Amino acid sequence: MAKEKMTPSIDPAACYVLDIADMMGISTAFSRAADHKPCTIGNGQSGICCKNCYMGPCRITKDGQVGICGATLETIAARNLARAIAAGAAAHSDHGRDLAFTLDAVAKGEAQGYEVRDVAKLLAVAAKHGIPTKDRDLNEITQDIATKAISEFGQQRGELSYVATAPEQRQKIWRELKVAPRGIDREVVEILHRTHVGDDQDASHIMMAAVRTALSDGWGGSMWATDISDILFGTPSPVVGQVNLGVLKDDEVNIIVHGHEPTLSEMIVTAVQDPELIEYAHNKGANGINLSGICCTANEIMMRQGIPSAGNFLHQELALLTGAVEAMVVDVQCIMQALPSVAEHFHTEIITTSPKVKIKGATHIEFDEHHAMDIAKQIVRRAIDNYPNRGKTDIPQIRENMVPGFSHEYIAYMQGGMYRASFRPLNDAIAAGRIRGVAAVVGCNNPGTTQDKVHMDIIAEFLKNDVLVVSTGCGAIAAGKYGYLLGEAGKEKVGAGLREVCEAIGIPPVLHMGSCVDNSRILTVLTQMATEGGLGDDVSDIPAVGLAPEWMSEKALSIATYCVASGAYIIMGVRSPVAFSEELNRLMSEDWEAQMGGKLEFVPDAAEVVRHSLEHIDKKRAALKLAPYEPKRHGASGDVPLEAYFELPLEQQMAELYG
Numbered sequence: 001m002a003k004e005k006m007t008p009s010i011d012p013a014a015c016y017v018l019d020i021a022d023m024m025g026i027s028t029a030f031s032r033a034a035d036h037k038p039c040t041i042g043n044g045q046s047g048i049c050c051k052n053c054y055m056g057p058c059r060i061t062k063d064g065q066v067g068i069c070g071a072t073l074e075t076i077a078a079r080n081l082a083r084a085i086a087a088g089a090a091a092h093s094d095h096g097r098d099l100a101f102t103l104d105a106v107a108k109g110e111a112q113g114y115e116v117r118d119v120a121k122l123l124a125v126a127a128k129h130g131i132p133t134k135d136r137d138l139n140e141i142t143q144d145i146a147t148k149a150i151s152e153f154g155q156q157r158g159e160l161s162y163v164a165t166a167p168e169q170r171q172k173i174w175r176e177l178k179v180a181p182r183g184i185d186r187e188v189v190e191i192l193h194r195t196h197v198g199d200d201q202d203a204s205h206i207m208m209a210a211v212r213t214a215l216s217d218g219w220g221g222s223m224w225a226t227d228i229s230d231i232l233f234g235t236p237s238p239v240v241g242q243v244n245l246g247v248l249k250d251d252e253v254n255i256i257v258h259g260h261e262p263t264l265s266e267m268i269v270t271a272v273q274d275p276e277l278i279e280y281a282h283n284k285g286a287n288g289i290n291l292s293g294i295c296c297t298a299n300e301i302m303m304r305q306g307i308p309s310a311g312n313f314l315h316q317e318l319a320l321l322t323g324a325v326e327a328m329v330v331d332v333q334c335i336m337q338a339l340p341s342v343a344e345h346f347h348t349e350i351i352t353t354s355p356k357v358k359i360k361g362a363t364h365i366e367f368d369e370h371h372a373m374d375i376a377k378q379i380v381r382r383a384i385d386n387y388p389n390r391g392k393t394d395i396p397q398i399r400e401n402m403v404p405g406f407s408h409e410y411i412a413y414m415q416g417g418m419y420r421a422s423f424r425p426l427n428d429a430i431a432a433g434r435i436r437g438v439a440a441v442v443g444c445n446n447p448g449t450t451q452d453k454v455h456m457d458i459i460a461e462f463l464k465n466d467v468l469v470v471s472t473g474c475g476a477i478a479a480g481k482y483g484y485l486l487g488e489a490g491k492e493k494v495g496a497g498l499r500e501v502c503e504a505i506g507i508p509p510v511l512h513m514g515s516c517v518d519n520s521r522i523l524t525v526l527t528q529m530a531t532e533g534g535l536g537d538d539v540s541d542i543p544a545v546g547l548a549p550e551w552m553s554e555k556a557l558s559i560a561t562y563c564v565a566s567g568a569y570i571i572m573g574v575r576s577p578v579a580f581s582e583e584l585n586r587l588m589s590e591d592w593e594a595q596m597g598g599k600l601e602f603v604p605d606a607a608e609v610v611r612h613s614l615e616h617i618d619k620k621r622a623a624l625k626l627a628p629y630e631p632k633r634h635g636a637s638g639d640v641p642l643e644a645y646f647e648l649p650l651e652q653q654m655a656e657l658y659g
């Protein structure tokens with residue numbers, strides 16, 4: 001049967017460039033996905049496949065069938081899912097490890113161009129891990145934090161130190177279930193061991209180990225990554241940025257940084273401002289150097305430096321199709337192997353930089369934090385040298401302003417200032433019903449669904465229903481593209497109660513909280529809401545949901561699992577990787593809810609996702625004995641027209657709000 005034609009994207013910039021791809025006969029992830037016939041057994045829709053030994057592979061396509069070794073459908077489904085969760089946890093955490101190594105090099109005075117930019121965060125992180133700070137040299141504290149972080153990857157016994165920062169009730173649940181994570185590497189290795197042929201063969205037991213591994217990501221590797229990034233590059237606070245392909249410039253050298261790690265991209269941010277390199281660009285006929293980002297590298301440098309984002313995951317090939325990119329500099333994760341073959345139609349050079357990632361057809365310039373600035377300048381110079389090779393360009397003039405940078409520290413600060421920073425006003429607004437609940441809408445793009453559509457349909461409904469939305473990763477970039485990361489979004493799209501809160505505090509109705517590893521910031525927000533009081537004692541008491549409606553990466557599975565284990569209701573879109581196993585789906589939903597207060601479900605349809613979410617939020621409100629949500633009860637107090645404010649230039653709006 002012919003595949004039904006799907007609209008590739010709701011983003012006009014993406015559609016514009018996809019027409020160029022069609023005209024030039026260049027394939028993209030969109031066209032490849034349209035032509036692709038996925039194996040329905042491999043993706044869990046009509047069966048399950050096990051490749052864990054060479055007696056197989058074994059395909060299980062009906063209930064009761066077993067593999068050659070006797071493995072059942074549930075065991076195989078659990079093993080496959082556990083391995084995917086471990087791969088996601090490994091990717092996030094290895095990123096955290098590299099940041100810890102950079103911090104270690106900073107403490108030793110060996111990291112060219114890096115320094116501790118956020119001393120307050122350094123001291124806060126030290127306090128969290130019991131590292132003394134009084135009368136100590138900053139370098140010594142930095143060294144102790146780096147040593148502690150590095151040690152937690154190889155730790156063999158005991159709990160990771162972030163476990164003690166979770167709500168007390170949550171820690172108790174983890175200890176009772178024996179899922180409090182030990183060393184980060186140990187948990188990943190143990191999943192590989194347990195899922196080897198002839199090992200753990202009880203689906204629920206395998207999945208509990210997967211929970212512990214995911215927790216070593218959320219409350220380990222990712223949390224370290226976020227905290228160390230803040231120490232090195234500054235804790236984010238709101239800045240003005242721009243997003244979409246229209247941020248590329250026709251008359252300047254365009255460099256795009258893509259991937260996940262802020263270490264090299266932060267150095268490139270500095271290098272492109274070097275007067276010598278700017279002069280060099282002028283000598284080559286360009287009016288300047290224009291840096292932008294894709295995926296989570298974009299989030300990292302936008303929320304700290306205001307560097308624009310050329311788009312989310314599915315924009316990586318599209319940016320090249322404008323013909324205006326001199327160099328795309330990639331590091332790790334979410335980088336398509338197709339990039340060099342798209343680039344070869346243009347003058348663009350793809351530059352790989354991580355010792356862990358090489359792509360055939362790309363130039364490899366290996367990053368080393370000991371010589372970071374030299375390497376960054378070498379890359380920028382190379383891009384400038386490529387500018388005269390540029391041919392015809394076609395950049396869609398579509399971009400949107402956005403205000404990212406809502407770290408948990410800033411969210412607390414904005415609710416009480418320097419002396420009364422807290423989550424009390426947010427909790428009170430939820431208790432009063434001005435805000436019905438909170439939703440984290442995060443995660444990837446997936447060409448199996450119309451780009452950004454499910455994200456936007458869900459966000460639009462939540463805002464109308466007075467649900468405050470926080471976002472990270474490519475979901476946050478999507479929200480930015482359609483204007484949801486601006487205060488103005490409140491004027492027409494937001495329910496009266498939520499609008500009242502947003503306007504009183506001066507925030508957009510969707511808060512951009514960072515990159516994929518920064519989902520750990522959301523855990524911290526939920527923890528602070530739980531410990532603030534008024535909304536129960538644990539994350540599972542809070543009227544909140546977490547969604548990844550267009551997910552595609554194994555990291556998303558790890559994030560979902562550690563959020564469930566932290567007490568959240570998580571819904572993922574697209575389709576279930578274990579759809580064929582009713583038992584496993586029930587285990588992750590009903591059993592996990594009974595054991596951990598959180599549950600994981602897979603629901604592709606946006607309207608259904610909203611329905612499930614609002615039901616859950618209202619159920620939690622009722623359990624807390626809060627007044628039932630009434631849409632018309634709030635919104636009148638101080639409701640004066642803000643047109644004059646919104647007519648100010650964005651920079652001035654920011655100055656009015658944030659000083």
Ligand code: SF4
Pocket residue numbers: 050051052053054055056057058066067068069070071076197198
């Ligand atoms: S582990 Fe068992 S089910 Fe998997 S491939 Fe080997 S024999 Fe088949």
Ligand code: SF4
Pocket residue numbers: 295296313333334442443444445472473474475516552553555556
């Ligand atoms: S949200 Fe998904 S696609 Fe985007 S950078 Fe993160 S893992 Fe990659």
